[in-house]
Structures are given as C-alpha cells and as structure tokens.
Amino acid sequence: MPAPQTYDVIIAGGGTAGCIVAGRLADADPSLTILVVEAGPPTRNDVLHLQPCRYLHHLRPESTTVRFHTSAKSDALGGREMVFPCGQCIGGGSSVNFAMYTRAAAADYDEWAKVHGNSGWSAAELLPFLRKCESYELEAGKETHGYSGPLKVSSGGFYTEVGKEFLDVAAEYDKTRGRLTTSTGSMNATSTGDGRSQWISAETGKRSDIPHHYIYNAEHPNITLLDGFHVKRVIFEGTKAVTTARAKRLVVVSAGAFGSPGILERSGVGQKAVLDRVGVAQVVDLPGLGEQYQDHQVIFVPYVAAPEIHTLDGVVTGDKLENDKWNKEWEEHGTGLIAHNGIDSGVKLRPTEKDLAAIGPAFRERWESYYAASPGKPVIWFGNAALQVHSTYELYLGDMSKYKGGKNFCIVWYLQHPVSLGRLHITSASDPSAPLDFYGGFLDECPRGRRAPHVGYKLSREFARRMPSYRGELVGAHPTADDDEAVEDWVRATVMSAWHSMGTCAMKPRGKGGRGLAVNVYGTEGLKVVDMSICPSNVAANTYSTAIVIGRKRRR
Known part of the structure; x- marks a missing residue:
C-alpha cells in the first residue's frame, strides 16, 4: 500500500455495486477523489471476462477471480461440507457470472420496503433505476424496460436446440399450469412465451459487465483502482469512519455477502461474543450481523444429448477445433456459441393444487403464510442449459468425475425463497484472508419428508425425456432408485450453492437482526454498506439485477 493518502470517498470492494457507485460518483462530480480497493485482479479487456461463455473458467479450484468459501459440515446434507464461490475481481460477480438476465418479483422488493421498513425500496421506486441501467434489445416499447442504459440485454449470439426443445415441452406438458411471464408493469424480466434474455450485447457479443460500462468505459482520473489488496478494517474516530487511506466524506463497504460483515467485525462492529473470541474491541453492538446468510439452493440434473446438436461442452473443455471455429465468428461478427451463456430458456412456477398435494402438508403452511396472498411470487425457477447447469444449460455442469465427454445438457431448478438461513463470522482480527466461521444452513428447515425438491427432480426428468435431443441420463449422476427416499437422499x-449469496448485513431494524435501514450502519457516521449483503429477504431471480439496482439507487 502506498503511503497514506486522503480521498473524499473510499470504497472497500470493487465488485458490481462498488464499481457502479465509483463510476457514477466520478461522473457526477469530477472534483471528487475516489479510492476503490479490491482483493482480486483487474479485468480490463480480458476475453475470459468479455466472452460470455467463459464463466466456468472462473470456477476452477485455482481461480484467482473467484474466492471459494467452505461451510461447516451439515447434518441436513448428510454430513458433507459445501463450497460457496463468490466473485473476487474488478467487477465482482458481474465479470464472472452466468450472464442470466432475470428480475425479482415486484413483491420481493415491496417486502423490503413494507415488511422490513426500508422507505424508497419498493418495486415501483426501484424500477426506474433498473430501466436506467439497461438497453433492452429484445423487444421495443416495453414500459418496464430501458433502452438507453449502458448495459445491453439480448438473446445472445446463438439459439441452441436444447433451449427451443425445453420451451416446446413447457408449452405442451401441462397447459393448465400457470407460469410467470412478463406483462406491462411487471418486474419479472422473462419475456412472454420465451426465456432467452442474457446480459450480452447483440452487436458485439460481449458480456455486459459493470467495469467495462461504468469504470473502464471512460477516463476517470479521479478514481484510483487498487487491485490485489484486502481491506482489513475501518478505523473510527469516535463513531466516524476513516481509514489508513483517509476518507474525508464517506467510506462505502462493498465487499459482498462474505466480505462486508468481516470488514465490519474487524472494525469492532458486530456481536460481542464474536468480537471477544478474536480479540476485537467492540465499537457498535450489532447482534444480527452475519447471522442471516441466504442463497438459492440449486440442483443441476445432467442428461446425455444427441451428438449432432450444439452445446458448449467443447468450448469450455478446451477443444481446439471448437474454440477456433467459434472464436473466429465471435471476433468477426459478435455471434455464435462464444457470444452465448448456454442458457436459452427458463420459467418461474407456482404450484398447482396437484403439486401442493404431491409436495405434502409440510409445505402447506409456508404456502399459505408466504405465497398464497402474493400471486407475483414464484416458488421455483426451472430451466435448461446446453452444458450442465439449471434452467436448461447447454453443456455439462456438475461433478467432473462423472463427465464422460460428448454432448450434454442440464435441467436446473432452485426454490426461490428458501427458509433456511446460515451464518458467517471472522476467525481472525488481523487476517482478512483467514477462513470464515461459516455455516450455509442449506435444507436445515427442510425436514425429511418435505418433498418440494422431489417434485423439482421428477419434473426435470419428465421434461428431459420429452426433448428430442435426449439420449438418456448421465450414469452415476441421478438417484439410485425412483422412490421418494432415494430422491431425497440424492x-x-x-x-x-447458486452463487446468489446475500443477507449478512441485512437492512432491517436493529431488533430484528439488522445492520441498519437502507445502506446506513447503526451507531456510525460516514459509513455505508452497498452490496448484496444488505438484502433483508430473498429475491426470486438471479441476483445480478438486484446488485445493479443496489449500486445504482441514489443514496439517502
């Protein structure tokens, strides 16, 4: 670190929200001096970030652009540990995610405002910010979308056979089933009768990430990007936040659901028992900090595909002929499989009465208390991939020890609002890279016999078997038997993890485990938290849109 300097604003974390805050402040007032400190590497003009298909590259164990957190062993998961990835580079998740374009249900954001007390955070109040960030290239004239923002939204550079077949099956499988689709005024981004929406430019075939559209897109002499450095803590003068690199006006903690609570705890903000264990003097008592970790609990179900169809398997496994072919098309035209994320379709479902009966009485109370009166809230997301992931993914995504080569696809699903919560806390007062005391909490509140996951698996199998490209189940990657107990064990x-981590610095009242309302921190001045850690409850969507709106929203 260079000798201590003074900046107007210091942002701890250069991820999705942090880069948006930095770029917009720099553009709004060129006299401001802004320091962004990011633990990961830069991403400028790197094809591994610009090419949408390359997200699996960042999930390699040796990756430097993603950090992997291991949760404690869980009885609910048969005693196994789980690995939870999160972006760690300039741009954070926006530079390494699957580039899926979906939005939360309006009822999700309304819950943030009405139930958790965050004035200004309702769906109607957030929608203008979502519109301002995007150029929606799929359909003109929709009131819920924007057409002049920096981030491009298209259907990508290719339309796979798997994606089309999935949608064809969805249309015919059960015509009585209600599906959530976009209508004028809706927050849900999936187009009617389709699901092909990706954060990809139709013109260039490049990923619509944050740094190339808010930071790298223009000269910003008033922004200092310091990559490769961890933030240890915020230093307080009284209750005002300053740092070794001093902030005259504002410190913004934007290190994500895993990083932000740790910065606060090493700074003396958090629950006393946690701070005492590592020898940090308490500055502000926040008993709920780190105690409400949330994620989407995802299942990827792999199937063997017909050899003649197009999938991303060859591209992501390094086949030279495939890469040479598709790289050339991408470079010359911005199209092809390189300009694609392998995810062409998906639907958001609410259960029918038949489904509720199949799921069983254990879910009925949750349905009646949380979903029944909110018709915009989907229960499950269900889709495809031309590689192995969920929606359908047009490639193999899963345990590589089971990968047999060839062409594959996945049917994927996750529950949108799981009840189970995890927790995470620091284990060292001085080392930001020390492993966290982390427990994911997956399926803790899903007692044996609750069959919502069973229904998801069986529905995925019925869809797969009806798709013309289906050539069987991938051996060793499915339940050993067809009965409910075997499916549950599987x-x-x-x-x-769906890599949708949130909630560890929740914007809630203090008495309900909150860190503060909106982006403020109880008991402090000049300190804000701006990232996915602030979500007080889950959202029925991939989290990129929500991270954007958190960074884009005017601070109050």
Whole structure:
C-alpha cells in the first residue's frame, strides 16, 4: 500500500455495486477523489471476462477471480461440507457470472420496503433505476424496460436446440399450469412465451459487465483502482469512519455477502461474543450481523444429448477445433456459441393444487403464510442449459468425475425463497484472508419428508425425456432408485450453492437482526454498506439485477 493518502470517498470492494457507485460518483462530480480497493485482479479487456461463455473458467479450484468459501459440515446434507464461490475481481460477480438476465418479483422488493421498513425500496421506486441501467434489445416499447442504459440485454449470439426443445415441452406438458411471464408493469424480466434474455450485447457479443460500462468505459482520473489488496478494517474516530487511506466524506463497504460483515467485525462492529473470541474491541453492538446468510439452493440434473446438436461442452473443455471455429465468428461478427451463456430458456412456477398435494402438508403452511396472498411470487425457477447447469444449460455442469465427454445438457431448478438461513463470522482480527466461521444452513428447515425438491427432480426428468435431443441420463449422476427416499437422499447429497449469496448485513431494524435501514450502519457516521449483503429477504431471480439496482439507487 502506498503511503497514506486522503480521498473524499473510499470504497472497500470493487465488485458490481462498488464499481457502479465509483463510476457514477466520478461522473457526477469530477472534483471528487475516489479510492476503490479490491482483493482480486483487474479485468480490463480480458476475453475470459468479455466472452460470455467463459464463466466456468472462473470456477476452477485455482481461480484467482473467484474466492471459494467452505461451510461447516451439515447434518441436513448428510454430513458433507459445501463450497460457496463468490466473485473476487474488478467487477465482482458481474465479470464472472452466468450472464442470466432475470428480475425479482415486484413483491420481493415491496417486502423490503413494507415488511422490513426500508422507505424508497419498493418495486415501483426501484424500477426506474433498473430501466436506467439497461438497453433492452429484445423487444421495443416495453414500459418496464430501458433502452438507453449502458448495459445491453439480448438473446445472445446463438439459439441452441436444447433451449427451443425445453420451451416446446413447457408449452405442451401441462397447459393448465400457470407460469410467470412478463406483462406491462411487471418486474419479472422473462419475456412472454420465451426465456432467452442474457446480459450480452447483440452487436458485439460481449458480456455486459459493470467495469467495462461504468469504470473502464471512460477516463476517470479521479478514481484510483487498487487491485490485489484486502481491506482489513475501518478505523473510527469516535463513531466516524476513516481509514489508513483517509476518507474525508464517506467510506462505502462493498465487499459482498462474505466480505462486508468481516470488514465490519474487524472494525469492532458486530456481536460481542464474536468480537471477544478474536480479540476485537467492540465499537457498535450489532447482534444480527452475519447471522442471516441466504442463497438459492440449486440442483443441476445432467442428461446425455444427441451428438449432432450444439452445446458448449467443447468450448469450455478446451477443444481446439471448437474454440477456433467459434472464436473466429465471435471476433468477426459478435455471434455464435462464444457470444452465448448456454442458457436459452427458463420459467418461474407456482404450484398447482396437484403439486401442493404431491409436495405434502409440510409445505402447506409456508404456502399459505408466504405465497398464497402474493400471486407475483414464484416458488421455483426451472430451466435448461446446453452444458450442465439449471434452467436448461447447454453443456455439462456438475461433478467432473462423472463427465464422460460428448454432448450434454442440464435441467436446473432452485426454490426461490428458501427458509433456511446460515451464518458467517471472522476467525481472525488481523487476517482478512483467514477462513470464515461459516455455516450455509442449506435444507436445515427442510425436514425429511418435505418433498418440494422431489417434485423439482421428477419434473426435470419428465421434461428431459420429452426433448428430442435426449439420449438418456448421465450414469452415476441421478438417484439410485425412483422412490421418494432415494430422491431425497440424492438431493441432500447433490444440492449446491447458486452463487446468489446475500443477507449478512441485512437492512432491517436493529431488533430484528439488522445492520441498519437502507445502506446506513447503526451507531456510525460516514459509513455505508452497498452490496448484496444488505438484502433483508430473498429475491426470486438471479441476483445480478438486484446488485445493479443496489449500486445504482441514489443514496439517502
């Protein structure tokens, strides 16, 4: 670190929200001096970030652009540990995610405002910010979308056979089932009768990440990007936040659901028992900090595909002929499989009465208390991939020890608002890279016999078998038997993180475990938290849109 300097604003974390805050402040007032400190590497003009298909590259164990957190062993998961990835580079998740374009249900954001007390955070109040950030290239004239923002939204550079087949099956499988689709005024981004929406430019075929559209897109002499450095803590003068690199006006903690609570705890903000264990003097008592970790609990179900169809398997496994072919098309035209994320379709579902009966009485109370009166809230997301992931993914996404080569696809699903919560806390007062005391909490509130995951698996199998490209189940990657107990055991052994981490610095009242309302921190001045850690409850969507709106929203 260079000798201590003074900046107007210091942002701890250069991820999705942090880069948006930095870029917009720099553009709004060129006289401001802004320091962004990011633990990961830069991403400028790196094809591994610009090419949408390359997200699996960042999930390699040796990756420097993603950090992997291991949760404690869980009885609910048969005694296994789980690995939870999160972006760690300039741009954070926006630079390494699957580039899926979805939005939360309006009822999700309304819950933030009405239930958790965050004035200004309702769906109607957040929608203008979502519109301002995007250029929606799929359909003109929709009131819920924007057409002049920096981030491009298209259907990507290719339309796979798997994606089309999935949607064809969805249309015919059960015509009585209600599906959530976009209508004028809706927050849900999936287009009617389609699901092909990706954070990809139709013109260039490049990923619509944050740094190339808010930071790298223009000269910002008033922004200092300091990559490769961890933030240890915020230093307080009284209750005002300053740092070794001093902030005259504002410190913004934007290190994500895993990083932000740790920065606060090392700074003396948090619950006393946690701070005492590592020898940090308490500055502000926040008993709920780090105690409400949330994620989507995802299942990827792999199937063998017909050899003649297009999938991303060859591209992501390094096949030279495939890469040479598709790289050339991408470079010359911005199209092809390189300009694609392998995810062409998906639907958000609410259960029918038949489904509720199949799921069983254990879910009925949750349905009646949380979903029944909110018709905009989907229960499950269900889709495809031309590689192995969920929606359908047009490639193999899963345990590589089971990968047999060839062409594959996945049917994927996750529950939108899981009840189970985890927790995470620091284990060192001085080392930001020390492993966290982390427990994911997956399926803790899903007692044996609750069959919502069973229904998801069986529905995925029925869809897959009806798709013309289906050539069987991937051997060793499915339940050993067809009965409910075997399916449940398989779910508990297979479920993984959707990389949608949130909630550890929740914007809630202090008495309900909150860190503060909106982006403020109880008991402090000049300190804000701006990232996915602030979500007080889950959202029925991939989290990129929500991270954007958190960074884009005017601070109050």
